[in-house]
Amino acid sequence: MKIWGTGILKGFVITMRNWMRGPMTVQYPEQRLTLPERARWTVTQKFNEDGTTKCTGCLICEKECPDHIIRIEMSKLEDGTKHIDDYVYEVGACMMCGLCVAACPFDAIYMSHEYELATRHSADLSRVLLHDVDAYVKPKPKKEDEPDA
């Protein structure tokens, strides 16, 4: 059995060399890493320049979500356009896969870089992204813009 050789002394040297390199810790609340552009965190709504939603209520994201955590409650207005009562997003159950964003044909949602998701109340794990707004109607097929209800 070969024991007590140079390998052990070398181990001492290497650990000391790493001490000299200094700690690699990023002290989180004070220092933060920059996230790359593609980092996926919570799903967030995009808005038009005038502040109206880009969501047309097509329900593709709801169908696409593998975990069924997006729920859109809608009602039809008299003129046949859609009205979004609630766009509910269960952030606590979201696995940030990005499939809803990839599927959205109207570029109405994106994966934000909001990663501090701990909350004190379980109710905060469910977010209402849109509440009581008219669904966006693309200007191309219909030229009229819905006035806000």
Place this chain on the structure above:
Amino acid sequence: MNAVAPIAIRILAMLGLLLVNGVVLIYMLRKVLGRLHIRIGPNRVGPFGLLQTVADVVKLLTKEDLMPDSADKWLFWIAPFVVFVPSFLAYLPLAFGPNLAVTRLDTGLLFLLAVLSLIPIGVLMAGWASNSKWSLVGGMRAAGQQIAYEVPLLLSVLGPVMMAGSLDLSKIIEAQKNLWFVFPQFIAFIIYIIAAQADTQQTPFDMSEAESELITGFANEYGGMRFGFLFLAEFSNMFIVAALGTALFFGGWYLPFLADNPIALSLGPVIFIAKAYIGIFVMMWARGALPRIRVDQLLAFAWKALIPISLSWVVIWACIQRLVLVR
């Protein structure tokens, strides 16, 4: 009454030193290991995390004193003290400066090693009384290991004892005024550090704790201040073997080339403790750098390598001293 008071003060001072040592060493261990692991270590509680250990002590004190249902109640209760008391007793014969010791015993070294060898009993008690299989294995390992490494530890200190011609630690240190024993006794010194590491269950010989195998072994079922005592005893043992190494091999309170300097002499205790802390630092460094040896290899190493070598060194040195040095 007047005769008792100074002794009581000395004992209390030793207890204070032990507790301060514990607090400082835990902080030091975390910082040293942190830096070796390219981390920062504690830095949130107080400036530079200095109050971290204090916070831990408060935490341990306020924890519920849990006892496993099936534990052997009496043994479980007493085991931490059986571990802790010998490690406190071992402080008594240590000489920190000229005439600075709790008690000066002619057989100080023998006393120290004798009380140190009581510790395995406590560890075995803790392991057995917990009624946990992991603790039992840990306790058994500790017992086997300490019995195996007591022998080379004892044999390795015989060299300095022969050179000094005394078992009194103060006399051994005084004999090193001109020549530290580490130079003539280098082989004994190597055996001493290995055996001392093993005897105090430090990495790479932390068999009884074996984080990745037994998950703190014998201390598995302990919580609160009971665990605190086991923990404290471990750090106090670290200090004892480092201090003993300083006294036996590194000239205690003497500085090289300044042995007669009155300022250096008046700083004796500081020098002594600083040397001991350097030794502790090396022990911590080993903890950061080395993997753990396996238990059968450990025992084989003690019985097949360390004991024969140390035994032959004792014989060789006895011959050298008798035939060459003392005419």
Place this chain on the structure above:
Amino acid sequence: MPASATEDILRSASVAHEAGSEALGTVMRIGPGDVRAALGALAAGGFDQLVDMFATDTGEAIEVTYHLRALAKLESLFIKTTVAYDGAIESVWEVYPAALYPEREAAELLGISFPGHPNPKRLLTVEGTEPLLRKSIAIRGPEEVQFS
């Protein structure tokens, strides 16, 4: 032609089989009673590795697939057999110890049994769990998922 060589092995072990070449590769279908004999002959005939073994609920019965490989020739072979629900196939662990775990898994997840298995305990689920991979066990759908 490797497929015919494989057929020879099966024929010499007097195993009735139905050879086919699908997109998957060479597939041999045998009866559930012949599995032990067929795999024993194939193991002796050079198929030294059981790559995988799993069962599928086809809707009428359970189809068990043994994926063998001859490592020297890098040749894959799929042995398929069909067994009734709650049916039994003799364990092949003495031929391929690799089947020890998958047989336990298939037994609990599809409700078939492997007589001769040395340790026929459940592997993944606890006692009392339904055979989850059967098609009759429904997956929770979006309507049933309720949050908060």
Place this chain on the structure above:
Amino acid sequence: MSEPRLDVHAQPGPCWSVPKGLRRVPKGLDELATEHLVLNMGPQHPSTHGVLHVLLELDGEEVQAAEASVGYLHRGIEKLAESRKYHQVGTLLDRSDYLAGLHTEAAFAMATERLAEIEVPRKAEWIRALTMELCRLASHYVWAGTYGMDAGAMAPFLYIMRDREMILDILEAITGGRMMFNYIRPGGVFADLPAGIDQPIRAFLSTFETYLAEMDALLGGNEIFQARMHGVGVISRETAMAFGLAGGTLRASGVDFDVRRDMPYAAYPELDFDVPVATGGDCWDRYVVRIEEMRQAARMIRQLVDGMPEGDFTAKVPKVLRPPAGEMYAAVESPRGELGIHIVSDGSATPYRMRVRSPAYYNLAICDEALAGSLIADAVVILGSLDIVLGEIDR
């Protein structure tokens, strides 16, 4: 004489024989009649790498029999996949082998492509190979670090985590996720490489050799570590074949098989790499093989970055993929070995049956065989050397 209490091999059949690859008839005489101790190692043990539960029957410190009890992480991925469309399955498979999600995704994507006969563009193949090799390095880093921790060395783990962090940053920039990538989809990859990604990769490669050599010296160069590893947990070639072992564990036992070379996929036919093989089959050989694999992975990453072709990153794939009815098996060499996905399709938008042939599952099956006769300390090391990921075993 006391009988082993675990019923690992407790049922001698009518025609009892020791199967090929087993060392011994698993019943020994214990003439000292000492009492055996059944120890529950896990599911919350630091060295079982997750939630593995191993029952050890001990005689003193020696393991007489061992039985792995898995399933604590069973999420029913195979069942859930039957309800998901083909492009949604990747999110599940990321969570199967959570240290190397890209490999599982790639195996599934390849099986789907072969079933639906989709031609994957060359650039997509190269991106796949690049990300998979990075992922392999990240996974091997975790293995090497935890292997050191199993042996009691803490420092290598933290040093290796520093290097892994660089890889995870690169992978996050490419895929958007650090461990749950959802990047390799049927038809290609989800997005093109971001501009300028070769800079961080080259920066990583420039320090890779130094840091790996340091780590290797700290573990493999250490005499204590060597003494712990040599001759421990020997798995013979026959045993390895019989138990269907895969990857580094198989190659350390002397079987020269690597899916990347022998059943080529992605960009591997165009790459120049060696497959390290050892013959001893002990823990030390598994260590050596995996360390060498890391060097080879870095070599491949260098070639992949230098030779990255231009072109499309994905083929034209319909929004809802409906492969024709049939079956398909596709395998990749994941960090743990041959990872295969077997898809049964009935022509609908969801797989009829998906089977994950996970290498760690087969590697773990040998623990009953390999642990018997070792010490507790060895058992920990052997389990570490098998490189198990419980997410993949339990699925």
